[in-house]
Amino acid sequence: MAGEGKVFGEEIVKEVLFRVHRFSPDGGGARMQEYRVPVRRGMTVLEGLHYIRDNLDATLSYRFSCRMAICGSCGMFINGLPRLACQTQILELESDLIEVKPLPNYRVIKDLVPDLSPFFEKHRSLMPYIIRQDEPEGELLQSPEELNAYLQFAYCIKCGLCYAACPTVATDEEYFGPQALAQAFRYTADSRDGGWEVRMEVACSPEGLWHCHFAGACSEACPKGVDPALAIQLLKGEAVFVRWGLKRLHPPAPEAPKVTEGKRREGIPEPPPPTVSKEE
Numbered sequence: 001m002a003g004e005g006k007v008f009g010e011e012i013v014k015e016v017l018f019r020v021h022r023f024s025p026d027g028g029g030a031r032m033q034e035y036r037v038p039v040r041r042g043m044t045v046l047e048g049l050h051y052i053r054d055n056l057d058a059t060l061s062y063r064f065s066c067r068m069a070i071c072g073s074c075g076m077f078i079n080g081l082p083r084l085a086c087q088t089q090i091l092e093l094e095s096d097l098i099e100v101k102p103l104p105n106y107r108v109i110k111d112l113v114p115d116l117s118p119f120f121e122k123h124r125s126l127m128p129y130i131i132r133q134d135e136p137e138g139e140l141l142q143s144p145e146e147l148n149a150y151l152q153f154a155y156c157i158k159c160g161l162c163y164a165a166c167p168t169v170a171t172d173e174e175y176f177g178p179q180a181l182a183q184a185f186r187y188t189a190d191s192r193d194g195g196w197e198v199r200m201e202v203a204c205s206p207e208g209l210w211h212c213h214f215a216g217a218c219s220e221a222c223p224k225g226v227d228p229a230l231a232i233q234l235l236k237g238e239a240v241f242v243r244w245g246l247k248r249l250h251p252p253a254p255e256a257p258k259v260t261e262g263k264r265r266e267g268i269p270e271p272p273p274p275t276v277s278k279e280e
């Protein structure tokens with residue numbers, strides 16, 4: 001414990017039991033190991049694991065980086081749901097037992113560390129980038145309305161929680177999964193993109209979007225409000241409407257004209273004279 005009556009320099013409000021999944025590829029089967037952890041107000045499950053690692057068991061393996069729900073590395077199965085450990089406060093779980101397991105639907109490398117390679121390979125296979133025939137050098141024009149068509153889906157941090165929650169992934173490991181398909185929609189809906197045909201061909205393959213049964217578990221698990229289930233249904237709509245000729249594809253957004261003459265807006269004062277002469 002960091003100090004008598006304190007943890008991480010703050011008052012302890014209770015003690016909970018962490019029951020943590022342990023697994024080593026070097027030998028021995030998987031098991032659950034228990035640790036008593038003092039909790040302060042606002043303490044996250046990730047900080048609970050730090051406490052265990054720093055004070056009780058330095059061999060515990062888990063993945064994290066940013067500690068602020070940005071990097072997507074700390075996904076775990078916490079008290080029966082896929083969550084980010086750094087975003088989950090222990091007191092908000094309203095339980096004296098905190099059970100922490102690795103994310104389902106992934107192979108376990110060690111303790112709480114899943115192998116995310118299949119998840120990222122599927123993401124890559126759906127070409128999550130702007131595809132164009134030309135090679136623009138300047139900015140591409142896009143209106144606020146065009147941005148809003150995909151913005152929500154661009155908030156994905158690739159944490160893999162949706163993939164862990166998906167019942168279709170659980171029964172069919174070939175299925176692309178919610179994250180990859182949501183990102184396929186994110187780029188298909190981007191007015192700067194010209195890759196509709198090639199990306200949709202992959203998305204509509206047997207492992208693709210028609211496998212989604214719209215269980216919605218992915219959207220419930222998503223910590224960033226991306227709503228991958230919605231993206232997949234919109235992608236299905238795209239596939240049907242365009243193929244049946246009910247929607248026309250637009251050419252990708254044009255390049256913005258180069259600024260040749262800068263004009264100062266009215267009322268904006270002139271800049272102060274330079275403090276260093278240009279000759280120096």
Ligand code: SF4
Nearest residue numbers: 156157159160162222
């Ligand atoms: S869609 Fe949500 S849950 Fe899935 S990887 Fe992206 S941020 Fe994580």
Ligand code: FES
Nearest residue numbers: 065067072074086
């Ligand atoms: S540590 Fe980065 S999302 Fe949790």
